[in-house]
Amino acid sequence: MSSATSTRRRAPRLRTATAVALAGVVLAGCGSAASGASPAPAAATSTDATTSAAPAATGPAGEAVVAVAVTDAGGCVATPDTVPAGAVTFNVTNVDAVGVSEVELLSDQRIRGERENLAPGFDATFTATLDGGSYELYCPGASTDRTPFTVTGEAAVSSGDTAALLQQATVDYADYIDSQVGFLTEAVAALQTAIDAGDLTAAQNAYAAARPYYERIEPVAESFGDLDPAIDLRIGDVGDPAAWTGFHPIEQLLFEGGTTVGAEKLAATLVTDIGELQSRTAELSANTRADAADGDRYLVDEVANGAVALLGEVQASKITGEEEFYSKIDLLDFQANVEGSLQAFAALKPALNEIDPALVTDVGTRFDTLLALLDTHRDPAAVGGFTLYDDLTDAQITELSNALSTVIEPLSVVPSKIATA
Numbered sequence: 001m002s003s004a005t006s007t008r009r010r011a012p013r014l015r016t017a018t019a020v021a022l023a024g025v026v027l028a029g030c031g032s033a034a035s036g037a038s039p040a041p042a043a044a045t046s047t048d049a050t051t052s053a054a055p056a057a058t059g060p061a062g063e064a065v066v067a068v069a070v071t072d073a074g075g076c077v078a079t080p081d082t083v084p085a086g087a088v089t090f091n092v093t094n095v096d097a098v099g100v101s102e103v104e105l106l107s108d109q110r111i112r113g114e115r116e117n118l119a120p121g122f123d124a125t126f127t128a129t130l131d132g133g134s135y136e137l138y139c140p141g142a143s144t145d146r147t148p149f150t151v152t153g154e155a156a157v158s159s160g161d162t163a164a165l166l167q168q169a170t171v172d173y174a175d176y177i178d179s180q181v182g183f184l185t186e187a188v189a190a191l192q193t194a195i196d197a198g199d200l201t202a203a204q205n206a207y208a209a210a211r212p213y214y215e216r217i218e219p220v221a222e223s224f225g226d227l228d229p230a231i232d233l234r235i236g237d238v239g240d241p242a243a244w245t246g247f248h249p250i251e252q253l254l255f256e257g258g259t260t261v262g263a264e265k266l267a268a269t270l271v272t273d274i275g276e277l278q279s280r281t282a283e284l285s286a287n288t289r290a291d292a293a294d295g296d297r298y299l300v301d302e303v304a305n306g307a308v309a310l311l312g313e314v315q316a317s318k319i320t321g322e323e324e325f326y327s328k329i330d331l332l333d334f335q336a337n338v339e340g341s342l343q344a345f346a347a348l349k350p351a352l353n354e355i356d357p358a359l360v361t362d363v364g365t366r367f368d369t370l371l372a373l374l375d376t377h378r379d380p381a382a383v384g385g386f387t388l389y390d391d392l393t394d395a396q397i398t399e400l401s402n403a404l405s406t407v408i409e410p411l412s413v414v415p416s417k418i419a420t421a
Contacts, residue, residue, distance in 0.1 A: 063087035063127065063420050066149075068103060068137060070094045070118070075144025076103065076137050085132045085155040087419035093123040099141035105149070106136045113305060117316045127416040128301045131155045162421050165351035167291060170298045172347040174285035177217050177298075180340075181278045184213035188274045191250070192267040195260045203263070204254050208329050208384035211247065215333045216340030217281075218313055219306040224280055231273050234325065245269050248326075255326040300348070304415040307344035310337045311408050319401050321389040329384035331392075334400070335374050338407075342367050345411065348418065355421050359410060366407040373403050 057065040064083040068090050070076050092103045092115055102116040105128065115124035135149040187210035194202035214221060214232065222228045231246040238244045245266060253263045287295035317323040318334040345363060352360045377387045
């Protein structure tokens with residue numbers, strides 16, 4: 001898919017030649033403070049930011065630092081717009097662009113880094129290790145939505161034990177993605193069987209059983225920009241409601257309509273689309289295990305950014321009750337996003353233990369606390385096994401949001417640690 005043409009609320013990416021997009025792995029956020037996004041300091045940027053070829057500032061680990069200002073008047077502007085190859089940190093601020101909610105760094109239509117849910121007044125950061133070449137900063141909805149960005153020279157090649165551990169992290173993550181997609185394939189087949197049989201209760205339970213497998217790998221799925229919209233768009237993100245496909249029109253029929261009638265074709269299409277997802281992720285995994293230099297594969301900084309993005313997904317649509325609008329099983333999705341983030345983090349842990357063991361302990365402890373809090377909301381009698389969203393009190397939602405933020409804060413440091421290792 002082309003990010004520019006995506007109809008998904010989160011711009012997907014294209015990665016393979018046939019699929020117009022996929023980024024390695026992981027990310028998103030929103031609302032009041034999502035996916036690491038935070039209110040921008042009043043003086044952080046100016047509305048008249050201009051492109052500059054000035055030397056890049058450097059961060060604490062020696063990485064190049066680029067300020068990206070998004071404005072209604074100027075669109076998407078990077079300062080400087082040229083940096084040397086290596087680790088690069090992008091500090092993104094949406095100054096006043098109401099129509100913009102995300103920023104992507106594209107390399108030949110492949111997303112190499114992104115931050116979403118950047119409402120006006122919010123900022124966020126991402127870090128990627130970039131080789132020399134021509135890139136684009138893409139801010140969908142901006143007056144000037146694509147801005148050239150140049151990287152000169154060649155990135156240094158890591159060597160030694162840490163580099164080997166980082167490469168192994170991508171292989172381990174590929175294994176995890178393959179397992180989840182395999183389970184997802186079986187789960188949507190069961191959903192189709194229940195719908196075809198006209199068994200509403202079985203279909204509702206099968207719907208809930210399938211959702212976690214998709215939510216755990218959401219950043220990877222989103223990176224296939226032509227596929228993810230067909231699988232997971234909500235009605236508010238659909239241009240033509242008659243063309244609405246995927247999980248959520250099925251959810252509407254099963255939970256709001258109280259019927260399986262009319263869901264048969266949707267379920268068949270979903271099974272086909274998940275099969276295509278399995279085919280594409282298998283190709284990525286094969287290239288990753290072969291450490292293929294030319295083929296699309298999972299990259300370690302994408303795994304790190306993806307871990308953060310998954311928690312951003314929670315803040316963007318689960319903690320607000322938007323994702324599962326009809327079934328109200330948002331806490332099930334919440335847990336799945338957290339589990340997916342934790343698995344991405346776990347894949348990186350052996351290398352991170354060499355880089356910053358204290359950070360590993362800190363993040364791990366906070367994950368444990370968040371999952372323990374989620375456990376208090378389990379309800380075996382409810383579809384999906386958690387308290388339905390509408391039964392949560394405002395105080396409980398705030399408590400969950402705060403616990404989530406305590407994980408996002410240290411986890412957001414991981415991508416720069418990886419990129420500068």
